[in-house]
Amino acid sequence: MPPRDSYSYAAPPSAQLHEVDTPQEHDKKELVIGDRAYDVTNFVKRHPGGKIIAYQVGTDATDAYKQFHVRSAKADKMLKSLPSRPVHKGYSPRRADLIADFQEFTKQLEAEGMFEPSLPHVAYRLAEVIAMHVAGAALIWHGYTFAGIAMLGVVQGRCGWLMHEGGHYSLTGNIAFDRAIQVACYGLGCGMSGAWWRNQHNKHHATPQKLQHDVDLDTLPLVAFHERIAAKVKSPAMKAWLSMQAKLFAPVTTLLVALGWQLYLHPRHMLRTKHYDELAMLGIRYGLVGYLAANYGAGYVLACYLLYVQLGAMYIFCNFAVSHTHLPVVEPNEHATWVEYAANHTTNCSPSWWCDWWMSYLNYQIEHHLYPSMPQFRHPKIAPRVKQLFEKHGLHYDVRGYFEAMADTFANLDNVAHAPEKKMQ
Known part of the structure; x- marks a missing residue:
């Protein structure tokens, strides 16, 4: 279907x-x-x-x-x-029949230990981001500047994947430990606030693609993922910007979002909510940047930092965008069931060894939205059974190739940008 x-x-x-x-x-x-x-x-x-x-x-x-x-x-x-x-x-x-079957399925998964954490997996994930930071620094030290920045840009994104799982408390199974991992990974690795992320991201999980509810749709003035959002724009300058959003999203918009979060939105939240542990992480991160600028030149270090942030932002934001942004929205006065939100407003990317690694198992976005607290490396094991559940109840299990999903995402950006023009024709 x-x-x-x-x-x-x-x-x-x-x-x-x-x-x-x-x-x-x-x-x-x-x-x-x-x-x-x-x-x-x-x-x-x-x-x-x-x-x-x-x-x-x-x-x-x-x-x-x-x-x-x-x-x-x-x-x-x-x-x-x-x-x-x-x-x-x-x-x-x-959808009482669907809900009953979903709850019975959930009990089966609990009995099978699918919600149990794996400490060796957590150790591997932490070792990976540490090793990639060391490798990136070593490449730059030995004169391979661009290769080193590329490595650090990718691991910045992978810190984003890791903190995401920490914020869902699906790493160690201990909420305090998982929060600590999130604070360290997001603060040191990305210069951002785990507390801000938890507050905003859970709203997305509660009502994905629901207008006036899902914060991932509240993206103006930089980008609009749906015609209803783009219709709010009145300024000629903003309309001109949105008309080019498909071309600007990866190289420019993602960088602006990352810098806005790093330099304003997240530090403000840390101060307002008194998350001094997160501020300490920023102090370490920017202390290192300051040290490098003092020893290697402010202009050179600033240029390297901007490229590093841009690569990391493109990696993480483009991969997050494929999961929902091109899908239908829910009206503000409507409410889907938990399973319908996952089925109708979420896309998977086809599983493969490289895609599972590249997206840190968030290519199983349907499973992640059904079970946000399940360790993500277990999603491949339950995916065939989720598909069977959907088929039994007439729900579409939306899985697309990675590059197909990415093409759909950018095609949607272009369609939204030019929707007013098409309506006038």
Whole structure:
């Protein structure tokens, strides 16, 4: 079954309330987890994960809750402390048969140990980024400047892959250790904030490709991945920029995003939220840059640094873009089930030894969105069974060749850029 151009979900969150409840007070905020409706009215503002919980109000949040809190006993304690009541006897969530099969499949994977971490795998991943940094520095030291910068650019991206898994707590299985790995990899390796990333990225996982919810769609003024986003642009200068976005995205836009994050957005977040451990990582990173500039010339070191950041940004951002950006969006007043979000708004890239390494198993993006807390190296093992589950329930399992997916991504950038012109013809 081929992918569709659009999807429609019959019950928006406000309507789903009436599936689970008797009429509620206007300001009351409830969501369903398991067989109980939880009142989160007074909890939304103090939810440790931020306002992401508000995205689930009025819906059956069972799968979202379980997959976001696989390793958090604290979350279960907080949940038990919230006011709750049984759902009414006639309650049945949307796609109840699909949800039941998914939850049974999840229990099978848990019994098989698929959520268990592998410390040898973590050691390999850490050793890899250390070795690549040493190799890059050695190449530059021996006069192979561009080769060394290329190596360091790639490992900057691989620090991004590694911190991503740390931020999902799927490395060691210990939340504190995984956060520490994320802080070190993202701070030293990329000059960025793990705390900022966790806050933003989990919103994406909760509602991928949903307008006004998924932060990965909130990309103006630098890029627009959908016509609805591009339509917001009124400035002639911004329209001119977007008209060239397919050509600018890899060499220019990714660099501007990385520099904006490194030099403004992430340091500001570290200061505002008092993440002094992350600020310490930046101090070490930029202390080294300053030392090199003092000894080898500021202009030379700045040029090398910009090239290094550009290569790393192209690597990580282009590979992230293939997973969702060319796919249909969800309307703000609609809500898909957890499995539908993964099936209809996510793309896999064909598995191979080189693609699995190049994308650090995030070419299995469907599996990652179903199970964000599962160690990513286990995704190849479960992928055939995920496909069978989708086929049973009439869902499209979208897998494309790596270069096909990349071509689709850049074609979408071009189509979005010129959509207003085509409508006028």
